[in-house]
Amino acid sequence: MPVIIYKMNASPPARAVLATAEVLGLEIETREVSIPNKEQFKPEYLEKNPLHTVPLLEDGNFILADSHAIIIYLASKYGGDKGASLYPSDIQQRSIIHQRLFLDASILFPRLIAIIKAIAYENAASVDEKKTADVEEAYGFLEKYLESSPFLAGEQLTLADISCVTTVSSLNVVVPIDAKFIKLQEWVNNLKSQSWYVNKNEPGLNDLGGFLNFFLKKNAA
Incomplete structure (x- = not known):
């Protein structure tokens, strides 16, 4: 089965x-x-x-x-x-992956959900300054991690990258990644070229973008 x-x-x-x-x-x-x-x-x-x-x-x-x-x-x-390869057995590597996954669970995704709820259920016609600042802060965390390695948990793709990029690409729909986040943009662009991103992230990302844009236009009317 x-x-x-x-x-x-x-x-x-x-x-x-x-x-x-x-x-x-x-x-x-x-x-x-x-x-x-x-x-x-x-x-x-x-x-x-x-x-x-x-x-x-x-x-x-x-x-x-x-x-x-x-x-x-x-x-x-x-x-x-x-x-x-995605989830190495080395305890230190694994611990870094866990920390990045916890970052996604505790910071990245909650900040995305706060924006989605405001748009879909609270009639927000834009992302307010506080929520924008919160997302920019989160982008800064990722930028710092990416200064020392091309991937979030080291030199190769791990579960941390797959999990975080689905959230970050969704945040980018409502709070575009500023050009100052050079490493973050490089990371996203690298992952965008991979088949799993194209096949499994992009379709749903487009669905979410359409959903949010519908409500943004409706709320602004």
């Missing part, structure tokens, strides 16, 4: 899981969960995931929520040599 991923393409965390599966060459089954239609609150979904979030992994009887936990699981269980 294949691994099942419950997802919505516009979701950056879901895109991170789909991209990781592609890099690993893992055949997965996907099931769409429409957040706008509140399918995440259906009783059968809540039974599997009380957090009512996407993505969600189902591997036989094993259920796992949170994209960061899911991509670590996929790389560890099914990754083989590629998984060992």
Whole structure:
């Protein structure tokens, strides 16, 4: 039985899981969960995931929520040599990857969600100065990390890059990355050229951009 991923393409965390599966060459089954239609609150979904979030992994009887936990699981269980590259066993390298993933979970993604909620539910017609400053600060954190290596956790692509770039590319839709963030722009452009980004991040990124632009125009009218 294949691994099942419950997802919505516009979701950056879901895109991170789909991209990781592609890099690993893992055949997965996907099931769409429409957040706008509140399918995440259906009783059968809540039974599997009380957090009512996407993505969600189902591997036989094993259920796992949170994209960061899911991509670590996929790389560890099914990754083989590629998984060992994305998620090295060296404890210090792994700890750096964890820190970058926690940065995504605790800083990058919450700041994106704050903007999405303001636009979609609070009728904001633009991103206010405080939220813009918060995103710029987050870009600065990443810029600093990238000064010492081409990837977020060292000299090669890891789970940290895959996870963070889905969020950063989404933030870029609403708060464009300023030219002063030279290393960050180089990092994003490098990842944009990779097939997993094109195949698994860009379609959902376009969906999210269309969603946000619709509400921005509506709110400004």
